[in-house]
Amino acid sequence: MANPLSDEAQILEKIKNENIKVHPLVWHLIDHYIGNDVHALQFIAGSHIVGDDPEPIPVDHGKKILHHCDEIRKFLIKLKEATREAPKKG
Amino acid sequence: MTDKIGKGLIIFILDDEKDTCHFAKEFFIKRGFEVYTASSGKAAVNTIKKIKPDIALLDIRLAEKEVTGLDVLKSIKEKHPACCCVMVTYMDDEEIIKQAMEMGALDYLKKPLMPLEIEKTIKKIVKKIRKGAKQNG
Numbered sequence: 001m002a003n004p005l006s007d008e009a010q011i012l013e014k015i016k017n018e019n020i021k022v023h024p025l026v027w028h029l030i031d032h033y034i035g036n037d038v039h040a041l042q043f044i045a046g047s048h049i050v051g052d053d054p055e056p057i058p059v060d061h062g063k064k065i066l067h068h069c070d071e072i073r074k075f076l077i078k079l080k081e082a083t084r085e086a087p088k089k090g
Numbered sequence: 091m092t093d094k095i096g097k098g099l100i101i102f103i104l105d106d107e108k109d110t111c112h113f114a115k116e117f118f119i120k121r122g123f124e125v126y127t128a129s130s131g132k133a134a135v136n137t138i139k140k141i142k143p144d145i146a147l148l149d150i151r152l153a154e155k156e157v158t159g160l161d162v163l164k165s166i167k168e169k170h171p172a173c174c175c176v177m178v179t180y181m182d183d184e185e186i187i188k189q190a191m192e193m194g195a196l197d198y199l200k201k202p203l204m205p206l207e208i209e210k211t212i213k214k215i216v217k218k219i220r221k222g223a224k225q226n227g
Contacts (some may be wrong), residue, residue, distance in 0.1 A: 023169050031180040031188055031201075032151070032153075032180065034178070034202075035180035035201045035202050036096075036106075036107045036110070036202075037107075038096050038201075038202035039105075039107065039180075039201045039203070040109040040110045040113070041202075041203040042202060042204055042205055043109070043117060043205060044109060044112035044113045046117060046204070046205030046206075047113040047114075047116040047117040047120070047205070050117070050204075050205045050206055050209070051092035051120060052092045053092055053104050054091070056106070065108055068109070075140070081187070
């Protein structure tokens with residue numbers, strides 16, 4: 001996890017108190033893209049590391065890890081673009 | 091050495107993310123399973139005609155909508171009723187999970203999950219299968 005924000009608790013509290021919701025379509029995309037990429041990342045690393053005989057992750061599998069991280073980055077950019085508030089007309 | 095808990099057992103994995111299929115296969119081979127994978131519902135239905143899985147890990151929502159994880163579950167349960175099916179989903183979709191359990195799924199897991207969580211669930215199922223085999227002689 002990234003370094004926790006010093007005001008994380010307040011932000012979460014504000015989201016709860018003000019009933020700030022994420023549209024189900026947005027969740028659908030997040031679940032599909034980020035969920036699947038993170039799931040793949042866990043298996044790529046897990047297939048080498050989890051268990052009683054862990055081994056170093058080979059370079060080509062490291063490249064796959066980078067690929068999935070990049071897919072997450074690209075998805076977040078796309079999502080940000082799609083959810084950006086449209087400029088006010090007039 | 092990693093415990094070969096799956097020795098003599100066949101596991102089938104359906105996931106539309108090809109790397110997940112590939113590395114899940116590696117993960118379970120290391121644990122002694124014979125592993126088959128499919129990355130679409132159609133391919134899954136074809137594969138299960140040729141194999142008799144003891145355990146199936148089925149992704150419910152697939153990118154290709156024609157044949158879903160639930161369709162594959164139905165097909166497995168028709169052909170191999172004894173197969174222990176675990177549904178994998180990334181949503182809080184209680185309705186679909188409920189439907190899958192009614193259709194004969196044994197358990198469900200929510201994505202993304204750590205391989206250790208999967209291992210824990212699979213170990214429980216293997217124990218159940220081995221116990222059943224012992225009781226049946």
